[in-house]
Amino acid sequence: MKRIKIFDTTLRDGEQAPGCSMDLREKIELALALEKMGVDVLEAGFAIASPGDFESVSEIAKVIKNASVASLARATRKDIDTAYDAVKAAVAPRIHTFLATSPTHMQYKLRMSEDQVVDTISQMVKYAKSKLSDVEFSAEDATRSERDFLVRAVQAAVDAGATTINIPDTVGYTTPFEMESLLLYLLEKVNGLDQIDLSVHCHNDLGLGVANTLAAIKAGATQVETTMCGLGERAGNAAMEEVVMALHTRQDFYPYTTGIDTKRIFPVSRLVYSIIGMNSPLNKPIVGANAFAHEAGIHQHGVLANTQTYEIMTPESIGLTTNKMILGKHSGRHAVEDRLNDLGYTLTKEEMDEFFSRFKALSDRKKTITDGDLEALILHRGTDVNALFRLDRFTVNSGNYVSCSAVVRLKNNQGEQFEEVALGDGPIDAAFNAIDKIMKAPEHRLEDYSIQTISEGRDAQGEAVVKLAAANRSYIGRGLSTDVVEASILAYINAMNKLL
Numbered sequence: 001m002k003r004i005k006i007f008d009t010t011l012r013d014g015e016q017a018p019g020c021s022m023d024l025r026e027k028i029e030l031a032l033a034l035e036k037m038g039v040d041v042l043e044a045g046f047a048i049a050s051p052g053d054f055e056s057v058s059e060i061a062k063v064i065k066n067a068s069v070a071s072l073a074r075a076t077r078k079d080i081d082t083a084y085d086a087v088k089a090a091v092a093p094r095i096h097t098f099l100a101t102s103p104t105h106m107q108y109k110l111r112m113s114e115d116q117v118v119d120t121i122s123q124m125v126k127y128a129k130s131k132l133s134d135v136e137f138s139a140e141d142a143t144r145s146e147r148d149f150l151v152r153a154v155q156a157a158v159d160a161g162a163t164t165i166n167i168p169d170t171v172g173y174t175t176p177f178e179m180e181s182l183l184l185y186l187l188e189k190v191n192g193l194d195q196i197d198l199s200v201h202c203h204n205d206l207g208l209g210v211a212n213t214l215a216a217i218k219a220g221a222t223q224v225e226t227t228m229c230g231l232g233e234r235a236g237n238a239a240m241e242e243v244v245m246a247l248h249t250r251q252d253f254y255p256y257t258t259g260i261d262t263k264r265i266f267p268v269s270r271l272v273y274s275i276i277g278m279n280s281p282l283n284k285p286i287v288g289a290n291a292f293a294h295e296a297g298i299h300q301h302g303v304l305a306n307t308q309t310y311e312i313m314t315p316e317s318i319g320l321t322t323n324k325m326i327l328g329k330h331s332g333r334h335a336v337e338d339r340l341n342d343l344g345y346t347l348t349k350e351e352m353d354e355f356f357s358r359f360k361a362l363s364d365r366k367k368t369i370t371d372g373d374l375e376a377l378i379l380h381r382g383t384d385v386n387a388l389f390r391l392d393r394f395t396v397n398s399g400n401y402v403s404c405s406a407v408v409r410l411k412n413n414q415g416e417q418f419e420e421v422a423l424g425d426g427p428i429d430a431a432f433n434a435i436d437k438i439m440k441a442p443e444h445r446l447e448d449y450s451i452q453t454i455s456e457g458r459d460a461q462g463e464a465v466v467k468l469a470a471a472n473r474s475y476i477g478r479g480l481s482t483d484v485v486e487a488s489i490l491a492y493i494n495a496m497n498k499l500l
Contacts, residue, residue, distance in 0.1 A: 001257045004247065005040040005223040007199060008240060010272065011060070012043040012072055014231030019467065019474055020276045023498060024056050030275060031060045033268050034228070035067050036346075038259040039240075041223075043096060047071040047086035048079050054086050061090035068134065070094035075124035084131040094134040096166075097124055101153045102141035114149055118156045125160035136164035138201065143167070143174035143182065151189045158190060164197040164223060165190075169212055172205025172235060176215035183219035199223035202238045204230060209238035214246055217256060228272045229280065229287065241265045241286045241318070249313050266319040267344040267375070274379040277465040277476040279452065286318060319344045327374070329363035336374075343371060345378055355381065362461070365482045370455040376463060380480045387497045388413055389439055394489055396427035406430035408489065410438050428488045435489070439496050444470035449491075451484055464491035468499055475499045 011031060015022055022030065031042055044060040045053045061069045069090040073079035075097050087093035099110075099121055106112055112120070121137065128135045137157035142150055154165055167183065174182070179200070187193055200216040202209040202225075213224050230239035244260045269287040273280055282290045292315045327336060333356050340347065340355075347355055358377055363369055392409040404426050409419040420437040424430030432446070448467040453460040464487040466477040477495025481487040 001251070001255050002222075004217055004221070004256050004258050005197065005199075006038070006240060006244070006258050006260055007041040007043065007070075007201075007223050007225040008034050008039040008227065009043040009201070009225055009237070010034065010227040010229075010231055010240075011056075012045050013201075013233065013237055014227040014229075014272075015045070016233055017231050017236065019278075019476075020231055021474060021476075022275055024052070024059060026275045027056045028059060028063060030268075030271060031064060033264075033271055035064050036261075037264040037268055038261050039067055040259060041068040041070055041094065043070045043072060043225075044087070045071060046073075048073065048082040054082065057083075057086035058089065061087045061093065065091050068092040068094045070096045070136065073097045073128070075099040075120050077124070077127060080124065080128045080131065084128075087132075092134065093132055094136060095128045095132050096136040096138065097128050098138035098140050098166075098168075099124070099153075100140035101150055102144040103146065104144065105141050114152070118152050121153055122156040122160045125157050125162050129161040133163070135162050136166055136197075136199070137162040138166035138168050140168060141170040143169040143178065144171070147182070147185060151186065154186060154190050154193065158192045158196065162196065164199055165193060166199040166201055166223075166225065167216075168201035168225075169203055169209075170201075172203035172209065174202075174212055175206075175208060176211045179212045180215040180219040183216055183221060187220050194220075197223045199225055201225035203232065204235045204237060207235070209236070210242045210246065213238040213243050214254065217247075217254065229269055229284070231272070231276070239285070241269060245286050245313060245318065248317070262317055263319040264344045270375055271379060274478065275476075277448075277450075277467060277478060292320065327359075327363075327369040328367060329360070331359075331363070331369070339371070340374060340378070343375065345375075351381070362482075366459045366461070368457075372455040373461055376454045376461055376480055380463075380478060386413075387493075388500055389418075389493060389497060391486075391489060391493055392417060394431060394434075394486070396431060396485055398427040398430075404430045406434050408434040408438065410435070410493070427485055431485065431489050432492050435492055435496060439493075439500065441496055441499055442470060444468050444475075444499060447474060449488070451487060454480075462487040464488040466491040466495045468495045470499055
């Protein structure tokens with residue numbers, strides 16, 4: 001079967017979505033997870049956007065060994081130089097440069113004529129090619145471009161040495177029939193296009209991102225640009241897991257394959273949602289909580305008789321497995337490590353040492369450890385790495401006839417202790433106020449706060465997520481504990497450490 005390359009832009013386009021920013025440690029952790037899952041190309045960021053973006057692209061380029069690492073760049077020498085400097089240490093570096101080709105963008109954004117656009121494409125692709133052998137060109141807003149002009153623009157990029165041509169549906173405007181027709185037209189009219197990779201990047205503004213991507217594959221696309229869980233600007237992008245599982249499930253209609261290990265889809269989706277501090281929608285295809293749930297009696301009867309009556313794929317195919325053993329305080333290291341492997345997580349010896357210590361601490365507070373608990377411990381590892389402050393202890397006093405107060409003691413990274421007391425509208429608000437006194441952060445506001453249980457039972461772990469806003473940026477903190485107040489405090493400290 002024909003192999004389709006998966007170009008993942010979760011770390012660039014996905015991270016651009018409001019409220020989805022990631023710090024360097026989180027980006028590297030996600031990049032390694034995506035590499036392990038089998039993506040072909042990782043778009044690590046937009047190197048020139050900020051010093052932080054440059055650093056993250058550069059660091060990811062150094063650690064990824066089994067995938068190409070790309071940086072986005074506008075069609076300018078400065079952008080291309082910066083992108084090259086960021087990815088040059090990669091095993092397989094790529095420069096991804098772009099320029100708009102639609103009348104609307106050329107007139108109102110670029111203020112360039114058609115001839116100027118074509119000339120710029122030719123010069124900048126050649127310049128990028130002088131830096132690296134692997135150069136991708138994207139015709140921004142391609143699906144709203146005049147077809148004959150788009151042919152000129154793409155031909156200029158092919159002639160200049162581009163190894164991949166990307167046709168983006170930048171604003172999610174097109175339909176599957178139009179996408180298929182457009183790609184067939186380009187393959188017919190552009191000389192040499194069939195000799196290099198033809199890619200698409202479909203946004204989801206009309207809910208057609210995945211459908212347009214699949215139509216493009218049918219028409220001859222050899223690469224698709226997607227994000228995990230469909231993250232991205234506005235309504236997001238085509239979701240990688242949906243595209244991959246559509247190809248995997250319907251091979252009778254789509255005789256294509258990818259390099260994705262589908263059993264890692266669910267764990268990686270959990271990682272993504274954990275990093276951005278959100279939960280998947282209940283009805284999210286493939287990875288939503290209800291994707292394999294059946295409540296209607298007729299559905300339940302059918303599934304019990306034969307799962308194929310209402311399930312077109314198995315939970316196991318995406319890495320969603322059922323617990324095969326009971327884990328608790330008497331469980332050994334080997335049993336825990338074996339269960340982690342079943343769930344799709346492989347830890348180094350050092351990581352396993354740290355994880356098993358946290359597992360034992362949890363098992364002292366919780367009778368039975370579920371898969372959800374294990375995954376929560378995995379996803380929350382490293383949240384206090386290089387932290388300026390850590391929680392030492394706290395005490396809260398709360399009631400409906402007394403003023404709520406909290407005493408919080410923190411330790412800084414030099415081991416010094418700081419303790420403050422504060423009042424609040426509740427125990428959590430009081431604790432947050434005490435932390436503010438100790439950490440003396442710049443002006444900020446609490447943008448969002450949520451807490452949910454990880455598993456069932458009265459001793460379930462609570463996962464708290466805190467989102468702080470300061471200086472037009474958001475900082476997400478996460479905390480995990482069987483005590484919801486402690487989880488909330490840990491999440492707030494985590495967010496404040498990032499802000500500082």
